[in-house]
Amino acid sequence: MTPLSERQWSLLLAAGQRIVPPSHELDGEGQRRFRAIIAAALAERPAGVQRQIRLFLSLLRLAPLLRWAATFERLPASRQDSFLRWLQDDAPGRLRQGFWGLKTIVFMGYYGQAELAPRLGYAPSRTGNEKLHA
Amino acid sequence: MPEHSYDIVIIGSGAGGGAAAKELAPLCQDGARIAVLEWGPKLAEHEYTGREVEMAGKLYFDSGGVFTRERTMTLAFARAYGGSTVVYTGTSLMIPEGPVQRWGVPGLQWSDLRRRSMKYIRENNVHLLEEERLNDNNRLFFEACGKLGYRVEQFPVNLKGCQGSGMCNLGCPNAAKQGTHRVQLPAAEAAGVEVITNCKVQRIEERGVLRAVVEARPYGLPSAWEPGEHLVRARVVVVAGGAVHSPALLLRSGYGRHLPALGRYFTAHPALILVGEHPRPITNYHGHPKSFYCDHFADRGFLLETCMYFPFVTAKNLIGFGDDHARLMHRMDRLQMILVLALDPALPDNRVILDGDGEGVVEYRFSEQVLDALLESMKVSARIFFAAGAARVHAPAGEKFFIERAEQDRLDELITRRRLRPGRISIASAHLMGGCRMGAGPSDSVTDCWGQVHGVPWLFVADSSLFPNCAEINPYVTIMAFADRVAEAVRSRWREL
Secondary structure, eight states: OOSSOHHHHHHHHHHHHHHSGGGGGOOHHHHHHHHHHHHHHHHHSOHHHHHHHHHHHHHHHHTHHHHHSSOGGGSOHHHHHHHHHHHHHTSOHHHHHHHHHHHHHHHHHHHTOGGGGGGGTOOOOTTTHHHHTO | OOEEEEEEEEEOOSHHHHHHHHHHGGGGGGTOOEEEEOSSOOOOGGGOOOOHHHHHHHHBGGGGOEEOTTSSOEEOOBOSTTGGGGTSOOBOOOOOHHHHHHHOOTTOOHHHHHHHHHHHHHHTTEEOOOGGGOOHHHHHHHHHHHHHTOOOEEOOEEBSSOOOOSOGGGOOTTSOBOOTTTTHHHHHHHTTOEEEOSEEEEEEOSTTEEEEEEOOOSSSSOOSSOSEEEEEEEEEEEEOSHHHHHHHHHHHTTGGGTOTTTTOSOBOOOEEEEEEEOSSOOOOSSSOSOOEEEOTTGGGTEEEEEOOOOHHHHHHHSSOOSHHHHHHHTTGGGEEEEEEEEOOOOOTTSEEEEOTTSOEEEEOOOOHHHHHHHHHHHHHHHHHHHHTTOSEEEOTTBSSSOEEGGGGGGHHHHBOGGGOOBTTBOOEESOOBOSSOBOSSTTTOSBOTTSBBTTOTTEEEOSGGGOSSOOSSOOHHHHHHHHHHHHHHHHHHGGGO
């Protein structure tokens, strides 16, 4: 069972594109891997942690209503960035921690894809010593 | 419920449990029955794939991101046949005399730890890597420290047949690292010790009676015991589950009632990963990742080490997000990395407690002294990066994402304390210590200088939770030396217990 609803996934993807802009360029398979990695990571966490993440996503969606009268998905990219930056730098402790958690799962979903390693300039090898003086 | 009976049961198979198992194994020849109960799996060789997320999920608790209760630091420690020795880089330092003297444990001499450490340094093939095996990431650090006049040393490492995959922290895919899963545990098993994997000890009940549960996992070799609950009886119990799970097990088992220090004085060498970007590719992820350390600033509360991490770990340890973050992440082949370790004091309120489900959780608050050290370490690291030729540097407490080379004279105004807020920046730890500290008596410690729990002659601790204060170095050889002492005590007493 997926730990997030479809609405929560689309919100996560929207925030993900601000957190890792190149995630916008993921093809269908890349998006599938993004979701699969995050779903597997969330599924291993205790139910309480999963609830906290769902709660934080609801808050991420609705909190911008107070300032900009629009949900997160409907904000222009620059305001989405401002809101995320506020969460990171100036929000009260719990919200800041929630953003850290969100950022972490987005990074895991994107940078955890071994298939994307060449794009990162990262090409590890089991026999790395052979490459040291190549 | 299946029942099992042993003379000696060791809980955990890492540096402490693995060393204790091997040292006690000769007793099997005299008829002793010995078992090691390990929470994690034993992976088949083909399962060491080097894939970051997959291996982190298989080998670490919470994929290496166990939060402290305050959610201001993540703790990385493993569950596996071999414990965290499967996932460290193999750096093998002898503890200096100073920290042991400062611990002030009656009956514990540095000379004794030194003698025992030397045994493991020989046993684990510890040596210095040849110069041609050093990659640019390491070499640049060494050269830059030299230019700046900072003392720098090469790490001895416990490798045999290293091919430079750089994947040490994901479990070496070439079986080169000489952790307890390669050396001590196979030797113990060959001498008759049983190792039961996927087996979590939930509680120590009355004298020497353990309740354990075996879990089936979709990876690793099957456990020797069927999944489900098991009752285990032992004359002697050696707890070596690490600095979180050893105190947690003893707390769950009720020992906190007469041992007020149980769980307390937890230290962690809180760590930051710092990154400098070079104008052109360097060799960094090929070759062994950790060859040098700088202890020049130990008296100011921090050490610096070379390191090279994988994409996901690197991404989450950088502050920020968005275009700058992604640009840096897409230049992995240009990154030089430094790991900072703060030498944090053992404070009674930094401790392992039990959560609502009875699981161990760490309460940890950063002292001002540690925050000051982390701030200064970022400035020192930035100087090293620039001296090494980096074009720009990322510091988690930077006023902006990048500090450019042209700004290197303004580090004091660009790396600031106001930006160094726990919970904002990513602080991690892989050197977990304390919680069952050694000492003179039960008022402020948990065990005596031989690892025996005060007042409980059949119960011992043999892991990093014994450390009375932080080790001030990478701790694994010292953990083995401690386990060696504990094994000696058990050998001399087990028949009468």
